[in-house]
Amino acid sequence: MKGSSSLIDTTPLHVREARRRRLIYVLLTAFFVITQIIWVGVPVLMAVLWSLVDPQHPWSFPQLFPEKLSWAQWAYVFKYTNIERALKTSYSVAPLAVLLSFLLSLPTAYVLGRKNIPGKKVFMLVVLLPIIMPGMVVALFLSRVFAAFHLTQSFFGLVLAHTLMGIPYMIRVLTTSFESIPQDIIDAAENLGANTFVKIKDIFLPMVRPGLLAGMVFAFTTSIEEFNLTFVIGTPTFETIPTILYSFLGYNFIRTNASVVALIMMTPNIVLLFIVERILKADYLSASLGKV
Amino acid sequence: MDQKKDVSMIHYLMILPGVGFIVLFLGSSIFITVAQSFGLFSVTGTSRFTFANWKTLWERETIDSVVFSLKMGVLSSIGTLLFAFPVGLFLRKGGAGKRFLASLIKIPLFIPALVAAFLILNIISYHGIVNEVLLAVRLIKSPLRMLNDKFGWGVVAIQIWKNLPFVLLIVSASLASIRDDIINAARNLGANNWAILFRIYIPLAMPGILVSMILMFIKAFGDFPITSVAGPTYPPSIALRMRNTATLFQEWDKAAVMGVIIIVTTLFMTWLYSRLAQVVEGGNP
Numbered sequence: 001m002k003g004s005s006s007l008i009d010t011t012p013l014h015v016r017e018a019r020r021r022r023l024i025y026v027l028l029t030a031f032f033v034i035t036q037i038i039w040v041g042v043p044v045l046m047a048v049l050w051s052l053v054d055p056q057h058p059w060s061f062p063q064l065f066p067e068k069l070s071w072a073q074w075a076y077v078f079k080y081t082n083i084e085r086a087l088k089t090s091y092s093v094a095p096l097a098v099l100l101s102f103l104l105s106l107p108t109a110y111v112l113g114r115k116n117i118p119g120k121k122v123f124m125l126v127v128l129l130p131i132i133m134p135g136m137v138v139a140l141f142l143s144r145v146f147a148a149f150h151l152t153q154s155f156f157g158l159v160l161a162h163t164l165m166g167i168p169y170m171i172r173v174l175t176t177s178f179e180s181i182p183q184d185i186i187d188a189a190e191n192l193g194a195n196t197f198v199k200i201k202d203i204f205l206p207m208v209r210p211g212l213l214a215g216m217v218f219a220f221t222t223s224i225e226e227f228n229l230t231f232v233i234g235t236p237t238f239e240t241i242p243t244i245l246y247s248f249l250g251y252n253f254i255r256t257n258a259s260v261v262a263l264i265m266m267t268p269n270i271v272l273l274f275i276v277e278r279i280l281k282a283d284y285l286s287a288s289l290g291k292v
Numbered sequence: 293m294d295q296k297k298d299v300s301m302i303h304y305l306m307i308l309p310g311v312g313f314i315v316l317f318l319g320s321s322i323f324i325t326v327a328q329s330f331g332l333f334s335v336t337g338t339s340r341f342t343f344a345n346w347k348t349l350w351e352r353e354t355i356d357s358v359v360f361s362l363k364m365g366v367l368s369s370i371g372t373l374l375f376a377f378p379v380g381l382f383l384r385k386g387g388a389g390k391r392f393l394a395s396l397i398k399i400p401l402f403i404p405a406l407v408a409a410f411l412i413l414n415i416i417s418y419h420g421i422v423n424e425v426l427l428a429v430r431l432i433k434s435p436l437r438m439l440n441d442k443f444g445w446g447v448v449a450i451q452i453w454k455n456l457p458f459v460l461l462i463v464s465a466s467l468a469s470i471r472d473d474i475i476n477a478a479r480n481l482g483a484n485n486w487a488i489l490f491r492i493y494i495p496l497a498m499p500g501i502l503v504s505m506i507l508m509f510i511k512a513f514g515d516f517p518i519t520s521v522a523g524p525t526y527p528p529s530i531a532l533r534m535r536n537t538a539t540l541f542q543e544w545d546k547a548a549v550m551g552v553i554i555i556v557t558t559l560f561m562t563w564l565y566s567r568l569a570q571v572v573e574g575g576n577p
Contacts, residue, residue: 107309107310123307127314137551277398
């Protein structure tokens, strides 16, 4: 399109206007992209660099980059901290919490998505409460309830607590996918003589699968990140990755160790959530987090 | 559309596992908070009904903590919105490079809050890159204290960084639902860009703006970990004071009062939102 006319003077006004607009648009896009790369990139890059600083060659002010990079900090964290046990706890609590929240959510989401029952709005609001309620209050006083049933400092108690935080995402995402199944398909299947089993196998399961995947990833990442409840109910018997990170951030801020743990914690989450976003559409993100 | 209501016992039974689980655990937790604030179900000492714990409301420390948390809530929600709204407006229409920009912006959403806290406090700390860069370009003479500062700017910075995509998600959804016809009509009638911003975009996106601001306020008001690592030494946020009162000083009943303060504030904000949403929707039929 460019160069179709060499004489600028004869270019019609609306074409010049369109070009000017396109230039502004390109400049704006470039501005936003560059600020975002700095905004997100610098904090992450600094953490990566700090996790690779060699203990023999400290990184201090006038140097722009660390003198020597090494894996020594990573080796140190794995050798001298509880990170291995914390990883084991985190990654065994999370799948169990996902499974439990899935089993509990399935019937609930089916009814909320497909049936028009009185009080549906109230139920949908109740489902959101674990996300809305401030975590520390719930954690502290749920620990009183848990203590009465000997669930504090116990693995099962931790799974229950993580289920509570994951279940809202699971219910909301599954509800949205149940809602999106067109009634025609179900009616047609019934007309052709499908029984409940066939309906579940050939209609509900395949059509709910993307939502189920999204719900599982949301519940899983929520469990990996969960801090308040784990901190009150689980520690010191059970350490998870967030509680280890917290201990490095508190009174004794150990930058290098914290960098390693932060990277261990965030990398799988980012990868998982980006995969899910690729597979699914953005609707699921807003369905679970946005519209209240 | 006239939808008929299905009333069936089985449906309520099927709702029970999910909703019941939440009601059981959250309900019991909230019940214990309220009961203990009045001295019932006491952990330490004898249980009897009393208003004595509520005297903590008039203590200097409690008031300071509540004011600090309110400040954090308000500043975080306004701050995040100020960053999110322009980006939301820009992203309203698709175009080259925007998919990339959108997924770039979304990254902090996927980063756990504590990790986000670390990432930011790492760069704003005394010898962090922000201070070093400002020193290098001679904007400041000595490093600024941004972490654990008296005011709490460090906390606000972390909240904004972490929650920008979350707020953007809500705000841009409501901006996207504004039809182009309205904007074209306004332009035809001679509206300039400012008029379109203040009389179309902002009013029509108001429900989304309100939801995001109120959710942000609730998050920042009841926050424990971020204030704990990046906040000032005094005052602690109300959630931090509550936790210390309970587990360090074993004054559970007093902590319960602070828990009730947090719960009531959260519920009040939720109620306020539903009222405001009605007003907003009533104003724009």
